[in-house]
Amino acid sequence: MIEIQNISKSFEGKAVIHNISDVFEKGKTNLIIGASGTGKSVLLKCIVGLIHPDTGTVFYDGRNFTDADKEMKAEIRREIGMLFQGGALFDSKSVEQNVMFPLNILTKMSPAEKIDRVNFCLKRVGLENVNSKMPSEISGGMKKRVGIARAIVNNPNYLFCDEPNSGLDPQTSILIDELIKEITDEFGITTVVVTHDMNSVMGIGEKILFLFQGRKLWEGTKEEIFHSGVEELDNFVFTNKVMQSLKKK
Amino acid sequence: MKGFGRYMIFLGSLFVRRESLGTYYTLVLEECIIVGVKSIFLFALVSTFVGAVTTVQTAYNLVSPLVPKYIISNVVREMTILELAPTIMALIFAGKVGSSMSGNLGTMRITEQIDALEVMGINSASYLVLPKVIASILMYPMLVILSGVCALVGGFLVGTVTGIISPTDYIYGLRFSFNEYTVTFALIKSLVFGLLISSISCFKGYYTKGGAFEVGVASTAAVTTSVMAVLIADYLLAQLLL
Ligand SMILES: Nc1ncnc2c1ncn2[C@@H]1O[C@H](COP(=O)(O)OP(=O)(O)OP(=O)(O)O)[C@@H](O)[C@H]1O
Ligand SMILES: [Mg+2]
Numbered sequence A: 001m002i003e004i005q006n007i008s009k010s011f012e013g014k015a016v017i018h019n020i021s022d023v024f025e026k027g028k029t030n031l032i033i034g035a036s037g038t039g040k041s042v043l044l045k046c047i048v049g050l051i052h053p054d055t056g057t058v059f060y061d062g063r064n065f066t067d068a069d070k071e072m073k074a075e076i077r078r079e080i081g082m083l084f085q086g087g088a089l090f091d092s093k094s095v096e097q098n099v100m101f102p103l104n105i106l107t108k109m110s111p112a113e114k115i116d117r118v119n120f121c122l123k124r125v126g127l128e129n130v131n132s133k134m135p136s137e138i139s140g141g142m143k144k145r146v147g148i149a150r151a152i153v154n155n156p157n158y159l160f161c162d163e164p165n166s167g168l169d170p171q172t173s174i175l176i177d178e179l180i181k182e183i184t185d186e187f188g189i190t191t192v193v194v195t196h197d198m199n200s201v202m203g204i205g206e207k208i209l210f211l212f213q214g215r216k217l218w219e220g221t222k223e224e225i226f227h228s229g230v231e232e233l234d235n236f237v238f239t240n241k242v243m244q245s246l247k248k249k
Numbered sequence B: 001m002k003g004f005g006r007y008m009i010f011l012g013s014l015f016v017r018r019e020s021l022g023t024y025y026t027l028v029l030e031e032c033i034i035v036g037v038k039s040i041f042l043f044a045l046v047s048t049f050v051g052a053v054t055t056v057q058t059a060y061n062l063v064s065p066l067v068p069k070y071i072i073s074n075v076v077r078e079m080t081i082l083e084l085a086p087t088i089m090a091l092i093f094a095g096k097v098g099s100s101m102s103g104n105l106g107t108m109r110i111t112e113q114i115d116a117l118e119v120m121g122i123n124s125a126s127y128l129v130l131p132k133v134i135a136s137i138l139m140y141p142m143l144v145i146l147s148g149v150c151a152l153v154g155g156f157l158v159g160t161v162t163g164i165i166s167p168t169d170y171i172y173g174l175r176f177s178f179n180e181y182t183v184t185f186a187l188i189k190s191l192v193f194g195l196l197i198s199s200i201s202c203f204k205g206y207y208t209k210g211g212a213f214e215v216g217v218a219s220t221a222a223v224t225t226s227v228m229a230v231l232i233a234d235y236l237l238a239q240l241l242l
Helices: A039-050 A071-078 A097-105 A111-124 A140-152 A170-187 A198-204 A231-237 A241-248 B002-013 B021-035 B037-062 B070-110 B113-119 B124-161 B167-175 B183-206 B212-241
Strands: A002-009 A014-024 A029-033 A055-060 A080-083 A159-164 A190-195 A206-212 A215-220
Touching: A002 A039, A014 A039, A014 A055, A014 A190, A014 A206, A029 A039, A029 A198, A039 A055, A039 A140, A039 A159, A071 B037, A080 A140, A080 B113, A097 A111, A097 A140, A111 A140, A140 A159, A140 A170, A159 A170, A159 A215, A170 A190, A170 A198, A190 A198, A198 B113, A206 A231, A215 A231, A215 B167, A231 A241, B002 B124, B021 B037, B021 B070, B021 B124, B037 B124, B070 B113, B070 B124, B070 B167, B070 B183, B070 B212, B113 B124, B124 B167, B124 B183
Parallel strands: A029 A190, A029 A206, A080 A159, A159 A190
Antiparallel strands: A002 A014, A002 A055, A206 A215
């Protein structure tokens, strides 16, 4: 379980995140949704500590992360897997080395165990026979999937995904969503997914946090999203033709 | 001034929360290949030509029949050891190695690769930068020695082939009133320059903000700043140690 309390962040006097508090539950896929530029990525980076929030505190299963010392921070971070919006693969390393990297640094597995684990994870994200390719030689969607494989390779307790399926075809998108959900259920991970894809929301949104211009306007489940009574959320949800037809029913 | 303070804090951060020594061993070796081995050709080429040109120009300036020929190679030796090999090559080192370090780290920054390391609980500054700095401190003095030798050989070849100076005179000049301390001084300089160039370039790259354009800006800044630092350090060291 991850709890955030009163997180605010501004850049050069421009407020980007306004006083957001929430709880992300264990074993659930928690979604952060909102239009482009509303501060979803910034909020996620505040939670994992890549950006230090101006105010507010983040708790990982009761452990205060924001005010933790360096040792404690490193310890919590070793339990975190994160997929970045652009993949963030190390471009001097092959796909296999990328996925193996957390294992090399964080575990004492034997080389054979590492290879097994890497191949297992790559298979999980639907990638085979790309082990020796460099990141510059694979497509954007494949990079995303390698990024996910790297995020889950060390069995994280907390999984963060920044737009896991932007730039993927609908079929692969669904595959990735299902994968994230499966892993979350299977290992009881606390998962936080940033997305603006309504298909994902309807597919895996067990708990949804809606951001609008850096503010938390609504939270609820995917079933409740149609009757939120929040105008901004309706505008966001029903821009999609499929969703509009759903509403008419 | 603020930049200098941040640079000092950056240097300090390299040594906290490090990974295991084994990790660094391989990283340093990899960097030594990139920094050192891959620079050998360029350094040999440039210094051979610099040595040759220095010989020709010194000979051109020494027209008096009263000055013995071996003074030519004597002057070339002094210039090479004191200035050409450690300092002029430092400018080339900044251009080749410094700019690539900065570009490399800048790209890693803007594509969130550094963030990815941080999320894994790794001290990205020490993981990425320390091996580069250590490799530079190890390799640059060796490159300087190589350059010194190449410059003297270059001078010898041009001097003897064109008939400016006889081989015996050239060798005699090289050995004439030789002070070993100049070599020690050159090596001290090269240690300092290796440290300055690599750490300044990494500093500039590591704190890149923005996009691809800024990566280019950071590389340029890395070269200009480290060149200035080298020249200032050169002056200070000469004052202090000569
Ligand atoms: N390091 C930074 N410095 C200054 N401003 C920033 C920084 N990072 C983000 N911002 C600003 O914060 C706002 C929110 O950015 P953010 O990346 O969180 O958007 P997002 O919701 O993730 O959008 P998208 O869906 O397009 O990824 C933007 O207006 C952006 O300009
Ligand atoms: Mg984003």
